[in-house]
Amino acid sequence: MLKVGSWLYGKKAGANASTQSLDSLVELRDLEDAMRAATLILNDDVDGAEDGLSEGISSFHNLGRGVVAFIRATLGFEQEIMRQASERLNTAETSAASDQSRAQHNSHAPNSYHSAIYSPGTEFALCQAMAQLMSAVVGVLNESLTESIKGFYKMRKAYLALDNILKMEQAFMQTKNSGDTSPADQGEAPKPLPTANVEAKGLSQRLSDLSVSQESSVSESSADPSPADMLSHDPDSDIFKNQIDVFVHSGSNFCFGILLVVISMVPPAFSKLLSIIGFYGDKERGLRMLWQASKFHNLIGALAAFAILGYYNGFVRYCDIMPDPVPGEQGDVQGYPQKRLEALLALMRQRFPKSQLWLLEESRMEGANKNLERSLELLCGKEKSPLKQVEALRVFERSLNAMYLHRYELCAESFLECVELNSWSRSLYYYIAGASHLSLYRSTIVSDPKQAEEHALKATEYFRTAPPLAGKKRFMARQLPFDVFVARKIAKWEARAKEWGVSLVDAVGVDPIEEMIFFWNGHSRMTQEELEESMQKLAWSESDENKTWSREGPEEKTILQLLRAAVLRAMRKHEEARNLLKDSVLNHDKVLFTGHLKDNWIHPVAHFEMAANLWMERPNYIAANDAPATEVFKVASGEEATQLERQKVRECKEYLEKAAKWESYELDARIGLKVTAAMEAVRKWENTHSTSTN
Numbered sequence: 001m002l003k004v005g006s007w008l009y010g011k012k013a014g015a016n017a018s019t020q021s022l023d024s025l026v027e028l029r030d031l032e033d034a035m036r037a038a039t040l041i042l043n044d045d046v047d048g049a050e051d052g053l054s055e056g057i058s059s060f061h062n063l064g065r066g067v068v069a070f071i072r073a074t075l076g077f078e079q080e081i082m083r084q085a086s087e088r089l090n091t092a093e094t095s096a097a098s099d100q101s102r103a104q105h106n107s108h109a110p111n112s113y114h115s116a117i118y119s120p121g122t123e124f125a126l127c128q129a130m131a132q133l134m135s136a137v138v139g140v141l142n143e144s145l146t147e148s149i150k151g152f153y154k155m156r157k158a159y160l161a162l163d164n165i166l167k168m169e170q171a172f173m174q175t176k177n178s179g180d181t182s183p184a185d186q187g188e189a190p191k192p193l194p195t196a197n198v199e200a201k202g203l204s205q206r207l208s209d210l211s212v213s214q215e216s217s218v219s220e221s222s223a224d225p226s227p228a229d230m231l232s233h234d235p236d237s238d239i240f241k242n243q244i245d246v247f248v249h250s251g252s253n254f255c256f257g258i259l260l261v262v263i264s265m266v267p268p269a270f271s272k273l274l275s276i277i278g279f280y281g282d283k284e285r286g287l288r289m290l291w292q293a294s295k296f297h298n299l300i301g302a303l304a305a306f307a308i309l310g311y312y313n314g315f316v317r318y319c320d321i322m323p324d325p326v327p328g329e330q331g332d333v334q335g336y337p338q339k340r341l342e343a344l345l346a347l348m349r350q351r352f353p354k355s356q357l358w359l360l361e362e363s364r365m366e367g368a369n370k371n372l373e374r375s376l377e378l379l380c381g382k383e384k385s386p387l388k389q390v391e392a393l394r395v396f397e398r399s400l401n402a403m404y405l406h407r408y409e410l411c412a413e414s415f416l417e418c419v420e421l422n423s424w425s426r427s428l429y430y431y432i433a434g435a436s437h438l439s440l441y442r443s444t445i446v447s448d449p450k451q452a453e454e455h456a457l458k459a460t461e462y463f464r465t466a467p468p469l470a471g472k473k474r475f476m477a478r479q480l481p482f483d484v485f486v487a488r489k490i491a492k493w494e495a496r497a498k499e500w501g502v503s504l505v506d507a508v509g510v511d512p513i514e515e516m517i518f519f520w521n522g523h524s525r526m527t528q529e530e531l532e533e534s535m536q537k538l539a540w541s542e543s544d545e546n547k548t549w550s551r552e553g554p555e556e557k558t559i560l561q562l563l564r565a566a567v568l569r570a571m572r573k574h575e576e577a578r579n580l581l582k583d584s585v586l587n588h589d590k591v592l593f594t595g596h597l598k599d600n601w602i603h604p605v606a607h608f609e610m611a612a613n614l615w616m617e618r619p620n621y622i623a624a625n626d627a628p629a630t631e632v633f634k635v636a637s638g639e640e641a642t643q644l645e646r647q648k649v650r651e652c653k654e655y656l657e658k659a660a661k662w663e664s665y666e667l668d669a670r671i672g673l674k675v676t677a678a679m680e681a682v683r684k685w686e687n688t689h690s691t692s693t694n
Contacts, residue, residue, distance in 0.1 A: 024113035024244075030058035031123075031247055038064035039299040041071055042306075043352040044387045059099045062092040063127045067299070070134040074141070075389035077424045082138050089135040096127035115245055117172045117231070122165060123244050126251045129161040133255050156278055159259055165252040169231040177229075221260075221279045235296050250300040254293035258307055260286030264680065265315065267672025283680065287311070294344060297351075305348050306357070312341055313364035318521045320612040321652070321678035324685065325624050335681075341365065356385035360394050367401060367525045375525075376401040392421035403432065403513060404522040406533055411513075412436035412458075424480075427470040431486040434462030435512040438505055442540055456505045463490050463504060481667045488666070492597040506548060509556035511537050514563055519667065523570035534567050554592050555599055558585050562606055574613045581606050581613075604662040605671055611655035611678060618648045646689075653682050 037052025046068065053064045069085035103121030106112055112120065132154040139151025231249060233239050240246050264281025290311075293304035316322055322335035345365060348358045359378060367375035379398040385391040399414035412433040419429045437459035444452040467490050470483035489512070497507035514537055517523065523531060541549055541560050561584035568577035585606045593602045615621060619641040660675050662668070 023111045031060045034060035034064040035299045038067050041068050042302050044355045044385045046387050059095045059127050062095045066092040072389050086138050089131045093131035096124045100124035118168050129158040132158040162256040170229045173229050250293045250296040253289040254300050254304045257286040257289030267669050267676050309361045313368045317368040319674050319677040321615045321681050323681045357390050408436040408440050427466040427486045428482045430462045430466040434459045439513050460504050510560045574617045578613050600665045601667050604659045607655045607659040611652045614648045614652040618645050
């Protein structure tokens with residue numbers, strides 16, 4: 001159990017104190033008061049958080065108000081909440097910049113705070129960087145490309161400030177480890193490091209120069225310091241005698257960690273935007289910093305925990321090619337440290353027992369570990385979160401789980417509920433609701449024609465409701481990928497219905513629910529029995545019940561085989577999956593899938609699927625994941641296994657490179673996340689095995 005700082009439950013004080021004097025005691029009280037109030041939102045108490053922060057005028061209170069709005073904005077992506085968050089964060093940034101300047105100017109005043117680690121005003125530099133970083137995220141989520149680009153500039157400013165703070169820690173640790181007397185022990189304050197001046201004056205030029213290659217304009221990141229130089233002490237260390245230092249340390253680790261992880265995940269479709277940021281991501285270092293921040297029993301520690309759980313239960317389980325487990329890490333399967341995550345989640349559930357947010361993370365963890373029934377059960381309780389954005393996330397996750405489990409009625413009901421709770425992608429919600437009723441139509445068309453007709457009417461209604469809603473939301477001035485997908489799919493079916501002289505539901509091709517399960521990586525969460533059910537649903541297309549299959553061209557038949565191959569991979573039938581991809585998907589000319597209303601994602605996705613099979617066929621993968629091995633791997637050992645491993649990685653990389661370099665296609669940003677993660681995993685494997693290879 002982590003040590004609970006008494007400050008978290010301390011008496012409210014200093015909320016109205018002026019920051020003009022920057023008295024160290026007043027500053028500490030303001031920090032405690034603001035962080036205590038802001039933390040309430042992580043227990044779903046948004047009213048308590050807003051009330052607790054409403055009267056404070058310090059930079060910490062301004063930041064707290066910004067954090068509360070930011071959390072609501074990023075949970076729900078609602079335009080009005082994002083506007084409010086942007087305004088609050090701008091106020092926090094301005095206030096913190098003023099206080100930082102004042103603290104540096106008055107650094108020799110007897111009542112000002114002097115840290116043994118950080119230079120005067122660093123706590124306000126952190127407030128400013130946090131506000132900039134959150135503003136950057138809100139900007140990138142904005143529908144305007146100009147605001148998105150401005151967001152990237154703020155991200156760079158935050159990076160430079162955070163890098164300076166971490167260099168202060170590094171200098172402190174080097175001094176401490178060498179046994180020299182620290183500047184603070186000699187009565188001196190650590191000297192502030194120079195901050196690079198980053199101007200946005202080149203914004204208009206950048207907007208027109210996004211075609212400039214990433215390599216020509218991206219500079220190196222700071223060298224990762226050795227573990228001995230990193231400040232990684234626990235909260236009860238004597239180093240953390242003051243909560244202001246705790247705030248700076250946990251905050252800088254959290255923010256810098258988030259930056260390094262997020263930038264490392266940017267898909268190829270957006271990689272040229274990295275030229276604006278000017279630095280690379282570093283996932284491993286970023287995750288270490290997030291784990292360090294999560295040790296602290298404060299708002300930032302909880303935010304770090306949420307980021308960690310979101311990364312592993314969301315992103316890692318969405319991707320199929322991840323780095324091999326760290327040797328000796330208990331329960332670490334394909335980059336997923338299960339025991340450590342379970343302990344972190346248990347701690348958060350204990351700290352915030354009233355929050356549905358952590359219940360949602362528990363559900364995601366169950367799903368990630370192939371326990372979809374339990375995952376769904378956790379989200380079907382009657383208790384609702386008073387925080388609308390959390391409730392929307394809960395219902396959306398419930399919708400996905402129902403989809404993976406082929407609970408069509410619940411899936412449709414839940415996605416229609418999403419329409420009322422969130423405006424982010426209503427066209428997708430209606431599309432999946434329609435697809436659910438289509439599946440019910442197909443399953444009852446012989447046994448209960450009357451009921452089948454009712455499902456057909458609902459499917460038609462929801463399908464036709466979806467396209468007009470597409471394009472209402474934008475991301476960096478681009479339509480949302482699934483909005484484009486939905487509008488095109490339904491237009492394709494409408495055209496086929498007219499051409500063939502059939503109803504809309506009879507013009508639909510391969511089961512769109514199975515297609516959606518594939519795009520949301522549901523197969524990785526399924527048991528063998530659940531995967532068999534997906535195979536049965538796919539088989540309907542070629543059954544006697546499907547009266548239009550004979551009229552289908554190569555496109556729909558190729559989609560069917562691609563989805564079958566994906567299920568086979570999840571079943572660990574890799575050779576069968578690869579043969580299906582080679583003989584029934586990649587054997588077709590890509591021109592067949594290019595043009596008006598065509599599914600142009602088929603070939604690049606098939607290349608990624610080939611890569612994923614090859615990666616999962618490696619002896620190292622099989623050994624690490626306790627996976628079933630085919631006969632060829634049972635006899636492979638020693639040098640034979642080593643050669644086989646190298647061969648599989650080499651072929652895997654070839655397919656990934658083709659997928660990464662593919663011209664623009666539908667859902668390229670979504671698939672690109674997987675490709676980027678996969679390329680990083682292959683590079684890590686190559687670095688690890690370079691010595692033995694040479």
